Amino acid sequence: MEKRKSIIILDFGGQYAHLIGNRVRRLGAFSEILPPETPAETLKYAAGIILSGGPQSVYDKGSPQADPKILELGIPVLGLCYGLHWMTQALGGEVRPGHVKEYGRTRIETVNHGGSILQDCGDSCVVWMSHGDEAATLPPGFTLIATSDACKNAAFENTNKHLYALQFHPEVTHSEHGTDILKRFVDLCKPDPWSIESYAKHVGEEVKQDAKDKKVFMLVSGGVDSTVAFTLLNQVLGADRVQGLLVDTGLMRKNEVKLIKEAFDRLGIKNLRVEDASKEFFAALEGVYEPEQKRKAIGNTFLEVQRRVFQEMGLAESREQKAESNWLLGQGTIYPDTIETGGTKHADHIKTHHNRVEAVQKMIDAGLVIEPLKDLYKDEVRKLGEELGLPHELVWRHPFPGPGLGVRILCTQEEQRAESREQKVESGSFSNVILPIKSVGVQGDGRSYKHALVLFGNIEELDKKAAWELATDIPNKNKEINRVLFCTSHTTPVPFSVTPFTITRARADLLREADSIVHDAMVERGLYEKIWQFPVVLLPIGVEPGHEAIVLRPVDSTEAMTANATRLDQRFLETVTQQLMKLPGIDLVFYDLTSKPPGTIEWE
Ligand code: XMP
Numbered sequence: 001m002e003k004r005k006s007i008i009i010l011d012f013g014g015q016y017a018h019l020i021g022n023r024v025r026r027l028g029a030f031s032e033i034l035p036p037e038t039p040a041e042t043l044k045y046a047a048g049i050i051l052s053g054g055p056q057s058v059y060d061k062g063s064p065q066a067d068p069k070i071l072e073l074g075i076p077v078l079g080l081c082y083g084l085h086w087m088t089q090a091l092g093g094e095v096r097p098g099h100v101k102e103y104g105r106t107r108i109e110t111v112n113h114g115g116s117i118l119q120d121c122g123d124s125c126v127v128w129m130s131h132g133d134e135a136a137t138l139p140p141g142f143t144l145i146a147t148s149d150a151c152k153n154a155a156f157e158n159t160n161k162h163l164y165a166l167q168f169h170p171e172v173t174h175s176e177h178g179t180d181i182l183k184r185f186v187d188l189c190k191p192d193p194w195s196i197e198s199y200a201k202h203v204g205e206e207v208k209q210d211a212k213d214k215k216v217f218m219l220v221s222g223g224v225d226s227t228v229a230f231t232l233l234n235q236v237l238g239a240d241r242v243q244g245l246l247v248d249t250g251l252m253r254k255n256e257v258k259l260i261k262e263a264f265d266r267l268g269i270k271n272l273r274v275e276d277a278s279k280e281f282f283a284a285l286e287g288v289y290e291p292e293q294k295r296k297a298i299g300n301t302f303l304e305v306q307r308r309v310f311q312e313m314g315l316a317e318s319r320e321q322k323a324e325s326n327w328l329l330g331q332g333t334i335y336p337d338t339i340e341t342g343g344t345k346h347a348d349h350i351k352t353h354h355n356r357v358e359a360v361q362k363m364i365d366a367g368l369v370i371e372p373l374k375d376l377y378k379d380e381v382r383k384l385g386e387e388l389g390l391p392h393e394l395v396w397r398h399p400f401p402g403p404g405l406g407v408r409i410l411c412t413q414e415e416q417r418a419e420s421r422e423q424k425v426e427s428g429s430f431s432n433v434i435l436p437i438k439s440v441g442v443q444g445d446g447r448s449y450k451h452a453l454v455l456f457g458n459i460e461e462l463d464k465k466a467a468w469e470l471a472t473d474i475p476n477k478n479k480e481i482n483r484v485l486f487c488t489s490h491t492t493p494v495p496f497s498v499t500p501f502t503i504t505r506a507r508a509d510l511l512r513e514a515d516s517i518v519h520d521a522m523v524e525r526g527l528y529e530k531i532w533q534f535p536v537v538l539l540p541i542g543v544e545p546g547h548e549a550i551v552l553r554p555v556d557s558t559e560a561m562t563a564n565a566t567r568l569d570q571r572f573l574e575t576v577t578q579q580l581m582k583l584p585g586i587d588l589v590f591y592d593l594t595s596k597p598p599g600t601i602e603w604e
Contacts (some may be wrong), residue, residue, distance in 0.1 A: 050080065084165040107127075112145055119178075120184065229332035248378070254519075330369075385461075409600050450483075471484040475594070543588060
């Protein structure tokens with residue numbers, strides 16, 4: 001635990017702790033995430049404690065438990081969801097399964113809330129719920145402060161003892177007054193102030209300590225994270241102790257390599273070698289269909305190329321890169337990368353990030369990896385980049401996944417011909433077809449791999465609420481669906497073919513062109529800085545056999561944990577669709593209306 005008075009988040013699992021940590025830091029307080037069982041003795045210097053949500057039931061054997069003495073330290077404690085359950089049980093209240101599982105947006109009514117932690121919420125507000133259990137009785141000394149239709153005891157507190165419990169998740173952006181509630185709690189805690197400027201210093205010291213007298217070799221992708229990490233390493237350790245390698249995987253965006261090289265040149269950073277390894281990547285991806293296998297193939301090829309170059313450049317001191325080697329591997333891993341691979345103790349495995357494949361994990365365990373951004377969220381990485389003097393346009397580039405276009409080129413092994421008959425799902429004035437291929441999504445704290453449903457209709461209908469409501473309702477009501485798309489190239493269902501494809505250079509070239517069309521349209525319309533990220537996806541589905549579809553997936557987000565589909569206007573959609581339909585081999589265009597959850601930002 002840091003010496004400064006910070007807010008400690010005890011992580012009961014899932015993704016919540018990290019989201020809370022990010023929000024608290026944005027409110028100007030340093031947050032640290034610690035395991036739930038951390039002893040009260042260690043926590044007594046904290047400014048406050050937040051107990052995170054988590055996927056388990058508090059009364060189950062083996063479920064994570066905190067030290068009950070933390071409730072007697074006299075410092076403010078806020079229990080959220082599972083944290084509320086644990087607090088209730090620890091203080092003599094009763095927790096049991098609720099009558100219904102509540103998941104998603106819910107309205108709460110506040111009661112007795114003058115002077116309470118909910119005092120900025122008005123008489124009622126919308127919050128994000130995700131729970132099966134509830135507090136059936138309050139612990140003695142607590143006052144009820146909010147209630148919902150499905151959950152009588154939605155929030156309660158004991159202000160004398162500075163203990164607060166909320167069944168909902170104020171850290172999730174969908175909770176209307178979430179930030180107000182967290183701010184009120186943070187203010188009550190009176191933590192030491194924190195800023196990214198101070199963190200920049202701290203991280204620099206940490207890098208020096210971790211690197212000791214070793215040099216750092218780093219793969220640079222040109223994305224925000226690796227750019228910031230590489231620049232930081234250069235500034236802290238000096239150019240003679242750092243060597244960068246930009247691997248051209250063949251899965252980069254159009255002109256990407258040239259742009260990155262030029263940008264670093266302008267910054268005076270010359271220790272970056274560019275290596276065209278596209279042949280090796282396409283060879284490794286031959287015959288690979290499954291999303292996780294694609295990620296593993298790409299991740300392992302990265303490492304092989306890196307090892308080869310390492311040898312060629314004479315960087316290895318022995319044939320094998322051993323623990324006593326003079327070199328460390330630098331990576332731009334950020335916090336969400338770690339948790340999404342199941343990096344924290346109680347998190348479910350959602351997907352493997354290329355910088356967390358087995359071979360890298362072994363190197364991490366052997367102390368051969370340095371990851372200066374591993375505790376930061378995207379928005380913090382960007383601020384740090386600016387702090388380091390990186391140009392605005394580099395720092396504010398849309399996030400781009402390490403495995404590049406590889407995750408956005410969907411593959412399938414089965415040939416299929418689907419008719420336009422399906423209409424099994426209730427979709428109001430729209431016709432619909434369920435696509436025969438699956439994509440990755442996220443549900444609760446877990447991963448899903450399900451079908452997308454396509455709506456067909458007049459594009460003007462997209463201005464109405466109904467289409468967007470369907471995007472929420474359909475995945476909620478249909479277990480086999482995790483995404484809802486709108487077809488922008490056809491107004492009525494067409495029969496289409498699914499062609500078995502893996503990732504090939506020709507498909508990567510096709511997606512690169514499509515991606516560039518969308519990128520240019522976004523910049524021309526002044527939308528680049530308004531949209532958080534805009535994946536363009538290639539699906540092996542076409543009206544003509546062998547032809548393919550493009551999916552437009554623009555999203556608004558702050559930290560990639562949750563996201564909403566960006567509402568694009570009709571003219572933009574029509575213009576881009578027309579341009580995409582001119583690409584040889586493309587004869588369908590879809591617009592993804594799904595939020596995250598239940599979809600993910602990428603398709604995979
Ligand atoms: P999802 O698809 O999980 O994506 O909603 C969340 C964010 O993570 C990015 N992403 C990656 N970034 N390496 C990265 O550096 C990866 O392997 C990777 N996979 C997804 C994604 O683009 C989005 O911003």
